Amino acid sequence: TTVSVSASASHAIPTTLYGAMFEDISSGDGGLYGELLQNRAFQQVTPNTTAALNAWVPVSDAVSIDVIADPFPLSAALPNSLVLTIPPGATGKLGFANTGYWGINLVENTNYAASLYYRLPASISNAEIPVLRMELVAEDGTTLAAHITQLRANATGWTQVSAVLVPSLTPPSTANTLVFTIEGGAVVAPAGLQVHFALLSLFPPTFRGRANGMRADIAETLLEMRPAFFRFPGGNNLEGQTTATRWQWRNTVGPLTERPGRVGDWGYVNTDGLGLLEYLLWCEDLEMEPFMAVWDGYSLGGTSVTGAALDPFIAEAIDQINFVIGDPATSEPAALRASLGHPEPFPLTFVEIGNEDFVGQAPGTYASRWNSFVTNLTATFPQLHFMATSHTSGPVLTPTPQHYDNHVYQTPNWFATNSFMYDSVPRNGMTFFEGEYAAISLNSNNLFGTPAQGRLLWPTLASAVGEAAFMMGFERNADIVFAASYAPLLGHVNDSQWTPNLVGFDAGNVIKSTSFHVQKLFSTNRGDEYLPSSLPDSSASGTLAWSVTRWSDTGELIIKVSNSAASPADMAFVLPFANVSRAGTAQVLTGAAGTDSNTPEMPELVAPVTTVIPTGAAFNYTAPAVSVTVITLTTQ
Numbered sequence: 001t002t003v004s005v006s007a008s009a010s011h012a013i014p015t016t017l018y019g020a021m022f023e024d025i026s027s028g029d030g031g032l033y034g035e036l037l038q039n040r041a042f043q044q045v046t047p048n049t050t051a052a053l054n055a056w057v058p059v060s061d062a063v064s065i066d067v068i069a070d071p072f073p074l075s076a077a078l079p080n081s082l083v084l085t086i087p088p089g090a091t092g093k094l095g096f097a098n099t100g101y102w103g104i105n106l107v108e109n110t111n112y113a114a115s116l117y118y119r120l121p122a123s124i125s126n127a128e129i130p131v132l133r134m135e136l137v138a139e140d141g142t143t144l145a146a147h148i149t150q151l152r153a154n155a156t157g158w159t160q161v162s163a164v165l166v167p168s169l170t171p172p173s174t175a176n177t178l179v180f181t182i183e184g185g186a187v188v189a190p191a192g193l194q195v196h197f198a199l200l201s202l203f204p205p206t207f208r209g210r211a212n213g214m215r216a217d218i219a220e221t222l223l224e225m226r227p228a229f230f231r232f233p234g235g236n237n238l239e240g241q242t243t244a245t246r247w248q249w250r251n252t253v254g255p256l257t258e259r260p261g262r263v264g265d266w267g268y269v270n271t272d273g274l275g276l277l278e279y280l281l282w283c284e285d286l287e288m289e290p291f292m293a294v295w296d297g298y299s300l301g302g303t304s305v306t307g308a309a310l311d312p313f314i315a316e317a318i319d320q321i322n323f324v325i326g327d328p329a330t331s332e333p334a335a336l337r338a339s340l341g342h343p344e345p346f347p348l349t350f351v352e353i354g355n356e357d358f359v360g361q362a363p364g365t366y367a368s369r370w371n372s373f374v375t376n377l378t379a380t381f382p383q384l385h386f387m388a389t390s391h392t393s394g395p396v397l398t399p400t401p402q403h404y405d406n407h408v409y410q411t412p413n414w415f416a417t418n419s420f421m422y423d424s425v426p427r428n429g430m431t432f433f434e435g436e437y438a439a440i441s442l443n444s445n446n447l448f449g450t451p452a453q454g455r456l457l458w459p460t461l462a463s464a465v466g467e468a469a470f471m472m473g474f475e476r477n478a479d480i481v482f483a484a485s486y487a488p489l490l491g492h493v494n495d496s497q498w499t500p501n502l503v504g505f506d507a508g509n510v511i512k513s514t515s516f517h518v519q520k521l522f523s524t525n526r527g528d529e530y531l532p533s534s535l536p537d538s539s540a541s542g543t544l545a546w547s548v549t550r551w552s553d554t555g556e557l558i559i560k561v562s563n564s565a566a567s568p569a570d571m572a573f574v575l576p577f578a579n580v581s582r583a584g585t586a587q588v589l590t591g592a593a594g595t596d597s598n599t600p601e602m603p604e605l606v607a608p609v610t611t612v613i614p615t616g617a618a619f620n621y622t623a624p625a626v627s628v629t630v631i632t633l634t635t636q
């Protein structure tokens with residue numbers, strides 16, 4: 001195949017072309033968000049049930065623990081507490097432990113910040129006052145770190161205890177626990193003792209040392225991709241099953257004692273410790289533009305709010321946006337932002353109105369809800385761009401959307417043969433965000449089924465190669481495609497609500513998938529202008545796709561190639577430049593079989609290999625079977 005490249009660019013490659021989509025789908029709590037204790041504040045649980053004690057266990061049968069609706073709660077937002085009951089004369093390790101999110105990763109000589117609130121239902125009159133011991137304990141019972149503090153005899157009000165725990169060694173597994181025990185032996189409990197606990201927390205060092213920040217290894221992995229934007233808070237997790245359980249920005253900002261959490265849309269409670277300000281600071285740290293969604297009246301249970309009933313939610317969206325960009329002098333939400341330490345507005349251009357309003361009953365009311373939101377938001381924020389989430393084929397929306405968020409989940413082969421999807425889209429001023437795409441299954445007749453029905457647990461090499469072909473279409477059509485992101489971004493391997501995910505993780509490991517490598521290769525070799533070239537075969541039998549872009553300042557050329565065929569593809573490149581470097585760099589992602597995946601067992605089975613290849617004004621390159629290649633060379 002000969003590829004002749006044009007000397008003049010046809011269009012710019014937007015800086016926002018490659019980014020990340022995020023929602024809490026086994027990805028925030030227990031993942032990107034740094035908190036190591038699961039169910040840390042008993043949020044949104046039913047008191048006096050076993051489920052309310054999720055991730056909490058007693059450490060001896062001499063005591064009992066129960067989650068209650070506390071008569072004197074820590075706060076209105078956190079009404080529940082854990083009551084430790086020590087019967088008279090009890091001895092031994094009198095306490096309870098948290099087992100984390102399928103484990104707690106601990107590293108020696110690292111500072112872990114523990115904190116909790118406790119209160120005594122009645123003052124203790126004993127001579128000896130009980131001691132509270134916090135310990136990091138390994139699977140075999142070894143104490144890795146300990147901190148003791150004396151309880152205050154008259155602490156009938158909530159009292160906070162904070163401590164830094166430093167493991168003396170790195171334990172052999174992540175099956176570690178944080179153990180809380182009361183000591184003082186029989187003296188403590190001549191008549192027995194009860195202690196109430198609330199908002200118990202353990203944080204490792206966070207990414208960039210941010211308070212209430214992100215887990216560093218996952219954050220560093222996402223930083224590797226250099227995503228240019230970050231879409232949040234969803235995705236389904238924006239919507240709620242009902243209006244009442246929608247994502248509400250105010251409940252996600254301010255002190256953790258003021259955040260009630262919510263029943264998320266992926267089968268577990270969200271702490272909302274990862275909230276709007278944390279998302280925005282995270283965008284700042286990774287230099288990503290926020291693509292922020294506002295709740296738009298539709299909930300996944302099928303209900304819609306329309307007409308005048310929508311007004312309070314439009315006001316809520318205006319407040320949410322003002323929290324991000326408002327002037328503290330004139331806007332209460334902006335003043336709240338300033339009071340939380342960020343007086344300056346955050347950058348914001350794109351606001352998405354809802355999520356996937358093409359599902360269920362949503363299309364029936366989206367035109368009306370879109371009109372209500374966009375009419376009001378445009379009046380308040382004329383500088384913002386609003387993205388529609390219904391299908392471009394309908395319903396007809398007014399005002400006409402400037403941008404649509406398209407989603408596609410398909411088979412690896414579908415992606416490999418649909419890289420021309422945007423070539424035939426009319427150029428009428430409308431531009432597109434391919435906000436969610438992924439090779440999800442080998443079964444085109446049941447894409448969202450189970451693994452037994454063809455669903456992929458992990459991205460495969462064939463997934464990544466297909467997605468790369470599809471992404472060539474983004475670059476060739478970057479005059480109308482301004483952003484694209486794989487979804488979902490992250491998933492906990494022990495409890496994923498969705499597979500495959502771009503990055504898998506467990507308590508101690510991060511797994512970079514084959515698709516992650518493609519996202520990183522494209523995002524870190526983007527170029528800023530597109531050079532037209534001979535077109536690949538756009539038919540269903542096309543197996544070879546490529547894209548040529550350039551950095552206009554340096555003249556550096558980037559040639560991306562995707563070969564989904566089971567055999568190598570001989571290519572000849574013809575470049576119309578005088579001073580093409582005689583050697584270029586080739587980063588090649590390939591493997592033994594298209595079915596290869598990076599998994600917890602073999603996290604690096606498939607990884608890019610960088611080589612130097614001969615290049616020049618005309619050069620040959622053989623793309624290996626089932627591979628993605630990024631060639632970089634200079635032209636001046």
Ligand SMILES: [NH3+][C@H]1C[C@H](O)[C@@H](O)[C@@H]1CO
Pocket residue numbers: 023234235236237355356407436487488498
């Ligand atoms: N059903 C997918 C579409 C929705 O927007 C996401 O929440 C889900 C996983 O990426």
